[in-house]
Amino acid sequence: MSDSLGAFRNAARESIGVPSMVLAAGYLGFGALASGSGFPLWAALLSSATIFALPGQLAMLEMSIAGTVPTAIVITVGLTAARFLPMTVALMPVVRAGQRPAWQLYLAAQLLAMTGWAASMRRFPDVAPAHRFAWFIGFALTNWMACLAATGAGFALADSMPPLVRQGLVFVGPLYFLLILTGETRTRQGIIALACGAVIGPLVHLVSPQWSVMLGGLVGGTLAWAWARRSARG
Amino acid sequence: MAEVLRESVSPAHLGLLVLACGLATYLWRGLGVMLSGKVSADGEFFTWAGCVAYAMIAGLTVRILLLPTGTLSTTPLWARLLACALALVLYFILRRNLFVGIATGFIALVVAVSVT
Numbered sequence: 001m002s003d004s005l006g007a008f009r010n011a012a013r014e015s016i017g018v019p020s021m022v023l024a025a026g027y028l029g030f031g032a033l034a035s036g037s038g039f040p041l042w043a044a045l046l047s048s049a050t051i052f053a054l055p056g057q058l059a060m061l062e063m064s065i066a067g068t069v070p071t072a073i074v075i076t077v078g079l080t081a082a083r084f085l086p087m088t089v090a091l092m093p094v095v096r097a098g099q100r101p102a103w104q105l106y107l108a109a110q111l112l113a114m115t116g117w118a119a120s121m122r123r124f125p126d127v128a129p130a131h132r133f134a135w136f137i138g139f140a141l142t143n144w145m146a147c148l149a150a151t152g153a154g155f156a157l158a159d160s161m162p163p164l165v166r167q168g169l170v171f172v173g174p175l176y177f178l179l180i181l182t183g184e185t186r187t188r189q190g191i192i193a194l195a196c197g198a199v200i201g202p203l204v205h206l207v208s209p210q211w212s213v214m215l216g217g218l219v220g221g222t223l224a225w226a227w228a229r230r231s232a233r234g
Numbered sequence: 235m236a237e238v239l240r241e242s243v244s245p246a247h248l249g250l251l252v253l254a255c256g257l258a259t260y261l262w263r264g265l266g267v268m269l270s271g272k273v274s275a276d277g278e279f280f281t282w283a284g285c286v287a288y289a290m291i292a293g294l295t296v297r298i299l300l301l302p303t304g305t306l307s308t309t310p311l312w313a314r315l316l317a318c319a320l321a322l323v324l325y326f327i328l329r330r331n332l333f334v335g336i337a338t339g340f341i342a343l344v345v346a347v348s349v350t
Contacts, residue, residue: 018332025336033305038238043248050256055294060255062304065239070251078258083294086287088266093273093280102267109263114291167305168344171314175321175339176332177295182322183330185288189281193288201293202300212297217290225285 007131011123011138019115020143022176024150026054029169030061031154032161037065041155048151052113052144054173056080075210082214084109086221087117094124095132108133111140113147118180189228196220196227313346 027048034044039061047057056077063073088109096105116139120132127135154161154169185191200223201216208215239248273280298306299314306314317339325335 018336022332022336025340040245040248043245043252046249047252047255050253051259053259055298056255056259058304060252064243064248064251067240070247070254073251074254074258077255078261080294081259081262083287083290084259084262085266085269086283086290088263089270089273089283090280090287092267092270096270105267106264109267110260112263117287163305164344164348167309167347168340170305171309171317171343172336172340174295174298175318176336177291178299178318179321179325179332179335181288181292181295183325183332187284189285190288193285194292197289197292198296201289202297204293205297205301213290213294216293216297217286220289220293221286222282224289225282228285 003128004131004134007127007135008138011135012142014119015116015139015142016146019119019139020146022172023113023115023143024146025169026173026176027147027150028154028157029166029172030054030057031151031156032158032166032169033058033154034061034151035155035158036166037061039064041152044151044155045148048147049144051077051081052110052147053081053084058170079210080213083114083217084112086217087114088112091117091120091136094129095120095136100133104133108137108140111137111144113140113143114177115180116140116143118184122184122186188232189224192228193221193224196224309343309347310350313343313350316346317342 030048031044033039035041047060051057051060059080060073060077063076091112092105092109095108116136119139120136123135124132158166181194185194197217197220200220201212204216204219205212273283299318300311302309302314320342321335321339324338325331328334
């Protein structure tokens with residue numbers, strides 16, 4: 001078990017650096033936006049703890065300020081989170097190698113964010129299967145706490161933050177995804193899937209903004225999967 | 235920012251809304267754990283799910299950068315594209331240095347928007 005603890009520590013240390021800082025930058029922006037739009041601190045913190053997905057939180061904030069009906073807000077936030085389904089499906093079989101009790105996996109799923117997912121998919125080949133769960137928790141829990149702290153800090157600093165800086169911080173989230181996706185995707189099918197999704201996602205958005213994440217991902221991902229399979233065979 | 239949450243929204247309603255959004259997000263996470271129990275790590279379904287995950291994230295990322303809603307929509311497209319391009323170039327030149335890449339993009343966007 002001491003090795004699991006070691007994996008936990010290594011992952012937490014790795015996460016405290018750039019990954020948590022960059023993730024936290026996005027949440028600083030979110031906290032500042034919340035404060036600037038009359039959203040109470042407790043609600044901002046609650047959303048970071050329970051939703052823990054920046055695109056969904058930004059959508060919730062913007063729509064509730066615009067006075068959208070709650071049902072529509074919940075549906076939209078739910079749809080932007082569809083990415084967590086395939087991400088969890090892809091991660092769990094690799095993580096569960098030690099056959100964990102189910103409740104641990106269900107708790108771990110709450111900590112899953114793009115950052116921890118990408119880092120895990122990249123690192124797991126070098127981590128012994130028995131210690132991968134500890135590694136993931138160490139990394140993701142650090143991310144989660146950093147985001148809570150950053151939400152509070154952004155809220156507190158909002159008044160001394162020019163709107164331009166706030167915009168810059170909100171921009172950091174998607175920019176971070178852009179860099180790690182282009183720089184860290186190693187598998188062939190992963191690269192094809194990125195390209196397909198990058199083209200199809202925005203196109204679907206022009207037709208159906210609400211369903212774009214889900215439809216774009218399904219169409220682009222399936223296309224990439226079929227393409228990679230065919231070219232691997234022949 | 236001109237728009238503010240209306241005073242008429244009670245704390246109880248707001249709390250319920252946030253929790254409902256959290257639940258809507260968790261449904262996908264929980265469903266993923268449930269389905270993953272029936273999937274082996276080298277199966278075709280697993281590979282397909284990975285492809286769909288990558289495509290969803292790529293689509294969402296490019297959509298936010300090209301067609302943003304909310305606060306980013308007031309920044310000009312050329313400023314966002316320029317910031318992305320500079321960030322990518324420095325990131326790759328400096329052997330995938332994330333910190334420099336992100337900092338470059340942030341500064342480039344802020345500078346580009348402030349001179350417009």
